[in-house]
Amino acid sequence: MKQDNSDVITIRDLYKSFGDNKVLNGVNFDLHQGENAVVLGKSGSGKSVLIKCIIGLLKPDSGSITVLGNNVTELDTASLDKMRVKVGFLFQSNALYDSMTVRDNLEFPLRRHWIKTEKSKMTDLVMEALTNVGLPHTIDMMPVELSGGMRKRIALARTLILKPDIILYDEPTTGLDSITGKEISHLIVDIQKKYNTSSIIISHDINCVRIVANRVVMLIDGKCHASGTYEELENSTDNKVKQFFEQ
Amino acid sequence: MIKNIFIEVGLIARFTGRFFRELFKPRFEFGEFLRQCYFIGNKSLPLVAITAFIMGLVITIQSRPTLVEFGAEAWLPKMISVSLVREIAPVITALICAGKIGSGIGAELGSMKVTEQIDAMDVSGTNPYKFLVVTRVMATIFMIPILAILADGVSLYGGYLGANMHETVSWSLFWNQVFNTLHYADIIPSILKTFFFGFVIGIIGCYKGFNSANGTEGVGQSANSAVVVSSLLVFVIDLLAVQITDVLHLN
Numbered sequence A: 001m002k003q004d005n006s007d008v009i010t011i012r013d014l015y016k017s018f019g020d021n022k023v024l025n026g027v028n029f030d031l032h033q034g035e036n037a038v039v040l041g042k043s044g045s046g047k048s049v050l051i052k053c054i055i056g057l058l059k060p061d062s063g064s065i066t067v068l069g070n071n072v073t074e075l076d077t078a079s080l081d082k083m084r085v086k087v088g089f090l091f092q093s094n095a096l097y098d099s100m101t102v103r104d105n106l107e108f109p110l111r112r113h114w115i116k117t118e119k120s121k122m123t124d125l126v127m128e129a130l131t132n133v134g135l136p137h138t139i140d141m142m143p144v145e146l147s148g149g150m151r152k153r154i155a156l157a158r159t160l161i162l163k164p165d166i167i168l169y170d171e172p173t174t175g176l177d178s179i180t181g182k183e184i185s186h187l188i189v190d191i192q193k194k195y196n197t198s199s200i201i202i203s204h205d206i207n208c209v210r211i212v213a214n215r216v217v218m219l220i221d222g223k224c225h226a227s228g229t230y231e232e233l234e235n236s237t238d239n240k241v242k243q244f245f246e247q
Numbered sequence B: 001m002i003k004n005i006f007i008e009v010g011l012i013a014r015f016t017g018r019f020f021r022e023l024f025k026p027r028f029e030f031g032e033f034l035r036q037c038y039f040i041g042n043k044s045l046p047l048v049a050i051t052a053f054i055m056g057l058v059i060t061i062q063s064r065p066t067l068v069e070f071g072a073e074a075w076l077p078k079m080i081s082v083s084l085v086r087e088i089a090p091v092i093t094a095l096i097c098a099g100k101i102g103s104g105i106g107a108e109l110g111s112m113k114v115t116e117q118i119d120a121m122d123v124s125g126t127n128p129y130k131f132l133v134v135t136r137v138m139a140t141i142f143m144i145p146i147l148a149i150l151a152d153g154v155s156l157y158g159g160y161l162g163a164n165m166h167e168t169v170s171w172s173l174f175w176n177q178v179f180n181t182l183h184y185a186d187i188i189p190s191i192l193k194t195f196f197f198g199f200v201i202g203i204i205g206c207y208k209g210f211n212s213a214n215g216t217e218g219v220g221q222s223a224n225s226a227v228v229v230s231s232l233l234v235f236v237i238d239l240l241a242v243q244i245t246d247v248l249h250l251n
């Protein structure tokens, strides 16, 4: 294990339940600087709940989450917003604003985080983000005019526009065909290299995992069950782990 | 069933409490408020105008025979102006807006909820409650009285045409009678209650949208129950309003 000061996210004994539904049962997890960590788990196992706790959209019942030195559960709104500038979130359903053009979608986080920029500078930033995902020509289109894969890329561009240190990806390839899924997976790796980001990627798509993962963590029964490189887990003798690789 | 209704009422009350708390906190989303006002006016003005016109016309034509029986035809403008301005125009406006605006807000916020757009706003440094709810509720509070006043005018014009179908009532005579009949005690309470109509239409639409269940079915249900609940509340407020004016001897 690497040293503590190189960890950008530290989670200790995280518990979260909805009524009687105990979703997270003592999660311990560290994200190291510069790595792509994949969280693998069945549908409904609480993967989304985990990263929504990290970004402060959900409040855990107990446990601590430290992101870039901030204790997320104790931040006030202003400090939380400050932290969220450094942490990008790619939503599973993309969450593009239907009523806005691609340009307005990308400018939204810039404007809202009070990042004052001139209009021309803003356009430059939007174009840079769009070029990174290979879709500069869509700048004036509406989200409904785009295909599923394109929407995912635009959502990724919107996440990238603030140049975050950490990116949380919620099932980036789910619902896409396997070729598009592969393209998105390679894009994730490109971004990691280009901007030196650290990422948590939630997935149950083995092909995506193989491409992007530096390390894989299995979330089973509300706990981080096993952790290792893709190869290590692939050759694991644990039955619960094996299930995922027998596809 | 009864228990669920009480739970729902409690949740709506809490949602409303939050509205008043967030209302006075900066940052004020003035641009979004104006945009919503424009949408509301643009969407419902034609519909409100047509229904108000027809109601004015029909009420006048149907009231006539009764008045003729008593030989009180001359009272026609007097009678219709009170019923149109005090009751029909405001309630019709509110019901049309509950159908058009309330369902629109419920469906829009509902689909934003299920596609995580509300969460996305939250992580983009925007308080979604202020940006989406406060602006929309303020817009309905502001616009529905304006639409209701327009409906007053249009329905009275419909009444004028209705009065002219069997005999000639001159333009100036009609309006003279109307304005001699209508007192501040008729007009002020009728405008005041439209603010409350606007408030319930906005807040119920937003509440239903924000609490939409997942899936397309959930969104449809939010839109639907936004209309049902807000229409019902419009009548409840109307009932309360008439009781209050009665107590104050303004009827």
Ligand SMILES: Nc1ncnc2c1ncn2[C@@H]1O[C@H](COP(=O)(O)OP(=O)(O)O)[C@@H](O)[C@H]1O
Pocket (backbone or CB within 6 Å): A018, A021, A023, A041, A042, A043, A044, A045, A046, A047, A048, A049, A050
């Ligand atoms: N806001 C919520 N309210 C109630 N239950 C929730 C909520 N969010 C998630 N859950 C429940 O938590 C469990 C895990 O959900 P989720 O993290 O979305 O799963 P996944 O691993 O597929 O992303 C599910 O059983 C879900 O029903």
Ligand SMILES: [Mg+2]
Pocket (backbone or CB within 6 Å): A047, A048, A049, A092, A170, A171
């Ligand atoms: Mg999920």
